[in-house]
Amino acid sequence: MxxxxxxxxxxxxxxxxxxxxxxxxxxxxxxxxxxxxxxxxxxxxxxxxxxxxxxxxTPQTQIVKVDDVEFEIPADYVNDPSRTEVSYDENVKSSAMGWSNKDTYIEIGVARTPGSGFNSQEAAANVGGSPTKMLGYSGYYQKYDNESYTFVFGLKDKVCMVYVSDYDAFKDIKVISEE
Incomplete structure (x- = not known):
């Protein structure tokens, strides 16, 4: 310089x-x-x-698995062991798990019938509700009196049910994969 x-x-x-x-x-x-x-x-x-x-x-998330279906939910939700259940009714296997944070509750259930000829879309329709598209799938939405909500949809040979205590929790849930 x-x-x-x-x-x-x-x-x-x-x-x-x-x-x-x-x-x-x-x-x-x-x-x-x-x-x-x-x-x-x-x-x-x-x-x-x-x-x-x-x-x-970057939202912090966790991957949870119900039966053979993986979902992504926020990391602040903690598994509620009392809501984890696997049951068999004749040839139907049902699995359910629940998580909660300080404000909201999420429960995810998956039901399936081993073998061929099972129409999961038809089974989801039999549950009832308003036809809609959520979580990237066509299915059926219901609102209950006690301010809780469900979305039921068919996924290959499985029927998935997502239950939330706050409607806004649906936006925090993603279906990742199905094995």
């Missing part, structure tokens, strides 16, 4: 102590911490912003 005398404006040679033109003492500003580490500070700030936005903007 070129330096000039502050009194007469003459160009100073590197590391000159006095101006060769007027004899004025040359002043060299000290490098500040900010100017010395500007690039690393900018990189660290950008990395911190990316990390914070990733943590804040």
């Amino acid at each position: 070129e330096r000039y005398c502050r009194k007469c404006g003459a160009k100073l040679k590197n590391e000159a102590i006095f101006c060769p033109n007027c004899g004025e003492k040359a002043v060299y500003p000290d490098e500040s911490f900010l100017s010395k580490y500007k690039i690393p500070l900018i990189i660290a700030a950008v990395a911190a912003i990316i990390l914070i936005s990733f943590v804040v903007l």
Whole structure:
């Protein structure tokens, strides 16, 4: 970086102590911490912003499995062991699990009949409700008097029922896969 005398404006040679033109003492500003580490500070700030936005903007979820169907629900829901049930009624296997957080309850049930000839869409329709599309599937929605809601849909040879205590909880549930 070129330096000039502050009194007469003459160009100073590197590391000159006095101006060769007027004899004025040359002043060299000290490098500040900010100017010395500007690039690393900018990189660290950008990395911190990316990390914070990733943590804040990425919803924390958990994957739960009911029978052979995987669902994604918020991580703050805790499994309620008293609501976990597997039962067999003749040739129908039913599995149900429940989770809750401080405000809302989710229960997911899956029923299936081993073998061929089972129409899960027809079985879901027999449960009743208003035809609608939720969770990426066509099915049947019901609202109960006690402010709870269900969505029943067919998935290959299974009938899935999602029960929630708050309608807004449906938006937090995703069907991931079926094995």
